[in-house]
Amino acid sequence: MAxxxxxxxxxxxxxxxxxxxxxxxxxxxxxxxxxMLAESIHxxxxxxxxxxxxxxxxxxxxxxxxxxxxxxxxxxxxYSFLVAIMLFVLGGLFAxxxxxxxxxxxxxxxxxxxxASRWWWVPLAVVLVAMVLEGSSLRxxxxxxxxxxxxxxxxxxxxxxKSPELPVVLLEDFGALIGLTAAFLGIGLTVVTADPVWxxxxxxxxxxxxxxxxxxxxxxxxxxxxxxxxxxxxxGAILEALASPGAVDRVINSRTMHLGPDExxxxxxxxxxxxxxxxxxxxxxxxxxxxxxxxxPEVEMVIYLEPDLDHAPGSxxxxxxxxxxxxxxxxxxxxxxx
Numbered sequence: 016m017a018x019x020x021x022x023x024x025x026x027x028x029x030x031x032x033x034x035x036x037x038x039x040x041x042x043x044x045x046x047x048x049x050x051m052l053a054e055s056i057h058x059x060x061x062x063x064x065x066x067x068x069x070x071x072x073x074x075x076x077x078x079x080x081x082x083x084x085x086x087x088x089x090x091x092x093x094y095s096f097l098v099a100i101m102l103f104v105l106g107g108l109f110a111x112x113x114x115x116x117x118x119x120x121x122x123x124x125x126x127x128x129x130x131a132s133r134w135w136w137v138p139l140a141v142v143l144v145a146m147v148l149e150g151s152s153l154r155x156x157x158x159x160x161x162x163x164x165x166x167x168x169x170x171x172x173x174x175x176x177k178s179p180e181l182p183v184v185l186l187e188d189f190g191a192l193i194g195l196t197a198a199f200l201g202i203g204l205t206v207v208t209a210d211p212v213w214x215x216x217x218x219x220x221x222x223x224x225x226x227x228x229x230x231x232x233x234x235x236x237x238x239x240x241x242x243x244x245x246x247x248x249x250x251g252a253i254l255e256a257l258a259s260p261g262a263v264d265r266v267i268n269s270r271t272m273h274l275g276p277d278e279x280x281x282x283x284x285x286x287x288x289x290x291x292x293x294x295x296x297x298x299x300x301x302x303x304x305x306x307x308x309x310x311x312p313e314v315e316m317v318i319y320l321e322p323d324l325d326h327a328p329g330s331x332x333x334x335x336x337x338x339x340x341x342x343x344x345x346x347x348x349x350x351x352x353x
Contacts, residue, residue: 029065088275095179103229110222117215153188262299286325
């Protein structure tokens with residue numbers, strides 16, 4: 016559901032940005048307002064970003080190979096990271112450069128008449144139309160996100176979701192609406208005051224906004240690229256499932272990592288009895304694996320389970336290196352590794 020909703024949001028954003036980019040560029044050519052050029056480049060970058068997201072989703076769907084035994088699911092994170100770079104370079108830095116040039120030019124211009132061109136009203140009309148299109152795209156992304164967001168706040172959803180497409184589209188559309196507002200104010204103040212500096216300031220606000228969004232996206236996508244664990248709720252469900260067979264005393268330690276938005280690597284050490292036979296241990300591991308898959312059927316799991324004797328009964332599970340292990344268990348682990 017998240018994948019299909021993400022594709023719908025991407026297509027809605029792609030069509031909106033493509034139409035808006037063309038109209039903004041025409042408005043710039045007719046009037047010369049730098050805010051229109053900055054917004055046009057912003058929309059061009061966003062259009063390219065949607066293509067990158069679609070390409071990443073397509074490449075991630077390839078089957079696993081000997082060279083990539085865990086599949087290509089992380090390609091979606093790679094392409095989302097490229098989106099952040101494009102947003103930073105093509106959108107943010109260009110807008111800041113254009114703002115600098117416009118302000119520098121405006122300060123040296125004494126007689127500026129915003130009504131010298133009969134098309135002075137076009138940028139304002141284009142911005143209003145673009146707001147409607149971007150708002151429609153944002154609404155599509157919000158609806159798709161609400162299907163998987165649950166009770167999480169929007170900030171928490173953007174920071175914790177493992178599916179990169181929806182957060183990228185949400186932030187792009189939100190940033191576009193804020194940028195369009197800045198462009199409208201910059202152009203409007205330029206027309207009212209006959210001072211083109213306001214147009215340059217509008218471009219500068221757009222540039223700063225895009226740089227901030229790009230940095231935020233880069234940090235979040237970079238974290239996913241490095242490899243994030245499953246959510247605490249999913250980890251808890253998996254641990255409970257792994258410990259459910261009667262022959263499993265407890266889960267000694269475990270690790271989880273997302274290989275893609277809908278694929279998780281699970282590795283765990285299960286405590287079994289000293290007198291259990293190989294047949295009983297094998298049956299317990301198979302049962303634990305089935306239980307883990309059943310607790311989250313929408314997620315594909317790559318599971319590796321290791322049986323071991325429980326040298327520290329009653330100790331809590333060590334769920335990842337970020338949790339301090341029991342000193343007795345650490346000593347046993349160190350000894351077992353020589």
